[in-house]
Amino acid sequence: MDCLPSTFDPSLRDICGYNCCPDSVYRNNRLKALKSFYDSCVQLNVSDVGLIEMQQLEIILNNFSGKAQRSIVGVCRKDSFVQQEQIQWEANVWYLERLHLGEHRIDKSKSLNSISFMEIQEKQNREIRQIEVEIGGGVVFGASKLNFDNAKSGGMGFGEIRYNFLHLPIDIGVQVAGNVFHRQSDEVRKLGFTSVNYLVVGDYNFRRSKNILFFAGMGLGLASHENAAPIILIGDNSYDIGGSSSSFCLMPRFGIELFHHLRVTFNYKLEEKANRHFNISVGVVFGGGRK
Numbered sequence: 001m002d003c004l005p006s007t008f009d010p011s012l013r014d015i016c017g018y019n020c021c022p023d024s025v026y027r028n029n030r031l032k033a034l035k036s037f038y039d040s041c042v043q044l045n046v047s048d049v050g051l052i053e054m055q056q057l058e059i060i061l062n063n064f065s066g067k068a069q070r071s072i073v074g075v076c077r078k079d080s081f082v083q084q085e086q087i088q089w090e091a092n093v094w095y096l097e098r099l100h101l102g103e104h105r106i107d108k109s110k111s112l113n114s115i116s117f118m119e120i121q122e123k124q125n126r127e128i129r130q131i132e133v134e135i136g137g138g139v140v141f142g143a144s145k146l147n148f149d150n151a152k153s154g155g156m157g158f159g160e161i162r163y164n165f166l167h168l169p170i171d172i173g174v175q176v177a178g179n180v181f182h183r184q185s186d187e188v189r190k191l192g193f194t195s196v197n198y199l200v201v202g203d204y205n206f207r208r209s210k211n212i213l214f215f216a217g218m219g220l221g222l223a224s225h226e227n228a229a230p231i232i233l234i235g236d237n238s239y240d241i242g243g244s245s246s247s248f249c250l251m252p253r254f255g256i257e258l259f260h261h262l263r264v265t266f267n268y269k270l271e272e273k274a275n276r277h278f279n280i281s282v283g284v285v286f287g288g289g290r291k
Helices: 010-016 024-043 054-062 067-083
Strands: 093-095 114-116 131-142 150-164 170-184 191-209 212-225 232-235 238-240 245-258 262-269 277-287
Touching: 024 054, 024 067, 054 067, 067 093, 131 170, 131 262, 150 191, 150 277, 170 277, 191 245
Parallel strands: none
Antiparallel strands: 093 114, 131 150, 131 277, 150 170, 170 191, 191 212, 212 245, 232 238, 245 262, 262 277
């Protein structure tokens, strides 16, 4: 076990009472409690004190004769979490001392010094599902009129799959989206602009509360278009157009995620001139979870 070496380590002096009290009785009691804790963990096949579950903890505590001895469990768990070189994010109890939170983020009027996840019986509910899928649609607005009198809004649909990093508020993924909108003029019929985007996307997530998360990110990739610039209105309900084409696509975006499964996104797709557009979309997320 990480915090229970087979030979006595000077770093355990506080745990065993050497620095707290010179009295041999007190020291012996602490050593007995430490040994009892160690034996219980061996019996329950606990290899890491940071991963003790609620049922295991209840059994371990029942093996102690009093409250003073039971305190050794908390001391060892805290020491294990705080002293590790890397933060043990999978631990069932987090100690705020190790997280190095700024003073402005700590309410000194409250005595909170740790966060426990043991009460959550379903382990999958403690974790972020690393893979999530989003499906949705929205409204498209042409970025400019070009030679037309006005641009009409249209619709879009998309599918996106993302990978959530466990210890970073970042996700990356791929998106495929189809978009269509129209432009029209008084002299000629309306002309549709259809495009399909194939993008690599990434977001940074800013949590604001338990069920509200803001995000901002970027997409990079390719776009294919049915109609492209230059577009010249020649009358008689006809156009001289550039025809189908493909181009590079850059998509800055930002939005809000509600209750871990509903996302509202605003983005702008910078691509071939005639097909550049803004859109507002709503998507439903499957998988994922708290970031």
